[in-house]
Amino acid sequence: MSEKMHMELKVWRQAGPGQPGxxxxxxxxxxxxxxxxxxxxxxVNERLVEDGEEPFAFDHDCREGICGSCxxxxxxxxxxxxxxxxxxxxxxxxxxxxxxxTVEPWRAAAFPVIKDLAVDRSTLDRIVxxxxxxxxxTGSAPDANLIPIPKPVADASMDAAACIGCGACVxxxxxxAAQLFTSAKLQHLNLLPQGQAERxxxxxxxxxxxxxxxxxxxxxxxxxxxxxxxxxxxxIALLNRxxxxxxxKQRRLAGQSFP
Amino acid sequence: xxxxxxxxERPAAQPVRKPLGRGVAWPVAFYxxxxxxxxxxxxxxxxxxxFVLVHMIGNLKLYLSRQDINLYGEALRDLxxxxxxHTSLLWLLRGGIVVALVLHLHxxxxxxxxxxxxxxxxxxxxxxxxxANFASRTMRYSGVLIAFYLLFHLADLTWGNANPDFVRGDPxxxxxxxxxxxxxxxxxxxxxxxxGVHLLHGVxxxxxxxxxxxxxxxxxxxxxxxxxxAVIVVGNVSFPIAVQAxxxxxxxxxxxxxxxxxxxxxxxx
Ligand code: FES
Numbered sequence: 001m002s003e004k005m006h007m008e009l010k011v012w013r014q015a016g017p018g019q020p021g022x023x024x025x026x027x028x029x030x031x032x033x034x035x036x037x038x039x040x041x042x043x044v045n046e047r048l049v050e051d052g053e054e055p056f057a058f059d060h061d062c063r064e065g066i067c068g069s070c071x072x073x074x075x076x077x078x079x080x081x082x083x084x085x086x087x088x089x090x091x092x093x094x095x096x097x098x099x100x101x102t103v104e105p106w107r108a109a110a111f112p113v114i115k116d117l118a119v120d121r122s123t124l125d126r127i128v129x130x131x132x133x134x135x136x137x138t139g140s141a142p143d144a145n146l147i148p149i150p151k152p153v154a155d156a157s158m159d160a161a162a163c164i165g166c167g168a169c170v171x172x173x174x175x176x177a178a179q180l181f182t183s184a185k186l187q188h189l190n191l192l193p194q195g196q197a198e199r200x201x202x203x204x205x206x207x208x209x210x211x212x213x214x215x216x217x218x219x220x221x222x223x224x225x226x227x228x229x230x231x232x233x234x235x236i237a238l239l240n241r242x243x244x245x246x247x248x249k250q251r252r253l254a255g256q257s258f259p
Numbered sequence: 260x261x262x263x264x265x266x267x268e269r270p271a272a273q274p275v276r277k278p279l280g281r282g283v284a285w286p287v288a289f290y291x292x293x294x295x296x297x298x299x300x301x302x303x304x305x306x307x308x309x310f311v312l313v314h315m316i317g318n319l320k321l322y323l324s325r326q327d328i329n330l331y332g333e334a335l336r337d338l339x340x341x342x343x344x345h346t347s348l349l350w351l352l353r354g355g356i357v358v359a360l361v362l363h364l365h366x367x368x369x370x371x372x373x374x375x376x377x378x379x380x381x382x383x384x385x386x387x388x389x390x391a392n393f394a395s396r397t398m399r400y401s402g403v404l405i406a407f408y409l410l411f412h413l414a415d416l417t418w419g420n421a422n423p424d425f426v427r428g429d430p431x432x433x434x435x436x437x438x439x440x441x442x443x444x445x446x447x448x449x450x451x452x453x454x455g456v457h458l459l460h461g462v463x464x465x466x467x468x469x470x471x472x473x474x475x476x477x478x479x480x481x482x483x484x485x486x487x488x489a490v491i492v493v494g495n496v497s498f499p500i501a502v503q504a505x506x507x508x509x510x511x512x513x514x515x516x517x518x519x520x521x522x523x524x525x526x527x528x
Contacts, residue, residue: 012383017270023383076387102384109377112270123272174391176377207294212274215377216293216370218398219464221390234472241470243294247285 005031005097011056012104014113033093040092058117063088068164073104078168078226086228106171110213121167123213130209131202132185134194147193160188162229172226175215180223182210183239184231200246207243275376296366301468303359310356315494325431329516332430394460401457408450429516438502447499455492462487
C-alpha cells in the first residue's frame with residue numbers, strides 16, 4: 001500500500017450567486033496517492049460533515065472523463081497540472097506530500113457561481129441550441145456507411161466531437177472566450193456531409209450566440225492546453241474561416257430566394 | 260450533522276454585449292462581430308506589416324549614400340511619374356495606412372473591453388499560464404507603446420517639429436542628426452524591440468484569425484513569425500547603431516540633398 005499524503009487545501013467558499021466569497025483553508029491528512037482529485041475532495045467534505053460543518057459544493061457526475069461536469073481551477077490551471085485530463089481523472093499522485101492545493105471555480109461572466117466551486121454553464125448549452133444539430137428524416141434507420149466519408153475527414157470530425165463541454169477552455173482563456181468549445185461543436189458537423197445543409201446558418205447562429213456571452217479569441221492557445229480532450233485550436237481557425245464564408249454565402253442564398 | 264444547503268436562486272448569465280442585429284448590411288454585421296473584428300485586425304495588421312517591411316528595406320539605402328536615400332524619398336513622392344499629380348499616389352498609400360491603423364486600433368480597443376466584460380471577476384489565486392507567452396499577453400502594451408512612438412517618429416522625421424536640424428526633402432541628414440542624439444537612438448531601438456514582440460504573436464495570429472490552417476504548414480507559421488521579426492528588428496535597429504558608431508555620418512551637410520556628395524564622388528573617382 002502506498003504512503004498516505006498530508007495536504008493543505010485552499011477552497012473557494014461562496015454562499016450563493018453574486019455573494020462575496022473567500023478562500024478557506026482545510027487540513028487534508030490521509031490522502032492516498034491512488035485517489036482521484038474528486039475523491040480527495042470527498043474525503044475532506046466527509047470530515048466537514050462529521051465535524052458539523054457545511055461541505056463545499058462542486059460539480060461531478062460520471063467520474064470517468066466523459067460527462068464534462070467536473071471542472072476546477074487547481075493551482076491556477078484548469079483541471080490541474082496533468083495534460084489532457086479532466087479533474088475526475090486527475091490522480092493525487094501528481095501532487096506531493098505537504099503540497100498546498102488551491103481550488104477555485106471557473107471564472108467568466110458566462111459562468112456565474114452557483115455555490116462554492118459549482119458554476120452554471122448553461123450558456124454553453126445555448127450555443128449548441130443555436131445550431132449544434134442536423135436535421136434528419138426520422139423513420140427507419142438508414143444503412144450504415146450509406147454516405148462515404150474520407151477517413152481524414154471522419155477523423156477530424158471525431159476529434160472535434162470529443163468535446164465534453166466542461167468549459168475548461170473558457171476558464172483557461174485570459175479573455176473568457178468560448179472559441180474552442182464553439183469551434184468543436186460547430187466543426188464536428190460542418191466537416192461532415194450530413195452537416196452541409198445547415199452549415200452557414202449554423203455557423204452564424206452559433207458564433208453570434210457565443211459572442212453574446214463570451215470574450216474574443218486572441219490566439220493565446222491556453223484553451224488547447226487546458227482541454228481534457230486535447231482539442232486543437234486548428235478548429236478555431238476553421239470556425240473563423242467558416243464565419244467569413246457564411247457571411248458571404250448567406251447573402252448569396254438570400255439573393256436566390258428573391259429572384 | 261450539517262447537510263449541504265441548496266441554493267434557491269439560480270444565477271443567470273447576462274449578455275456581455277448588445278445583440279449583433281440581423282438585417283444590417285453584411286460588412287457592418289461582420290465588423291460588429293468579434294470574429295469579424297479579428298479578421299479586420301488580421302488584414303489591417305498585414306497591411307501595416309507590409310508598410311513596416313517596405314519602410315525598413317527602403318531605409319537600407321542609408322548604407323549606400325546620402326544621394327541614394329534622398330532620391331528614394333523623392334521617388335516615393337513621384338510615384339506614378341507624370342501619369343498622376345505629384346505626391347498623389349503617395350498620399351493614397353498614406354491614406355490606406357492611416358485607415359488600416361485606425362481600424363486596427365479600434366478593433367483592438369473594442370475587443371479588449373469586451374474581453375474584460377467577459378471576465379469581470381478575476382481569478383483570486385495566481386494563474387499558471389502554459390501556452391500564453393510574453394508576446395501574446397503584452398499585445399496591448401506593446402501596441403500602445405508603438406502607437407505613441409509612432410507619433411514621436413512622425414514629429415521627428417516627417418513633420419520635423421521634434422528635430423531642430425530638420426530639413427524638408429533631406430531624410431539622410433534628418434535621420435543622422437536625429438540618431439546622433441543618444442536618447443532618440445535608444446528610444447528608437449526600444450520601440451523596435453516592442454514592435455518585434457508585437458509581431459512575434461501578431462504574425463502567427465494572422466493565420467488563426469483568417470482561418471489559414473493546414474496541418475502541412477501549421478508548424479511553419481511560428482517560424483515565419485520569428486523570421487519576419489528577425490529581419491525587421493535587425494534591419495531597423497541597425498540604423499541608430501550605425502549612426503552612433505559613426506559608420507553613417509554627415510557626408511556633406513547642407514548642400515543640395517540629391518546631388519552626389521563631393522567626398523563620395525571623390526572616392527568613386
Ligand atoms: S465527472 Fe464526468 S468528466 Fe469528470
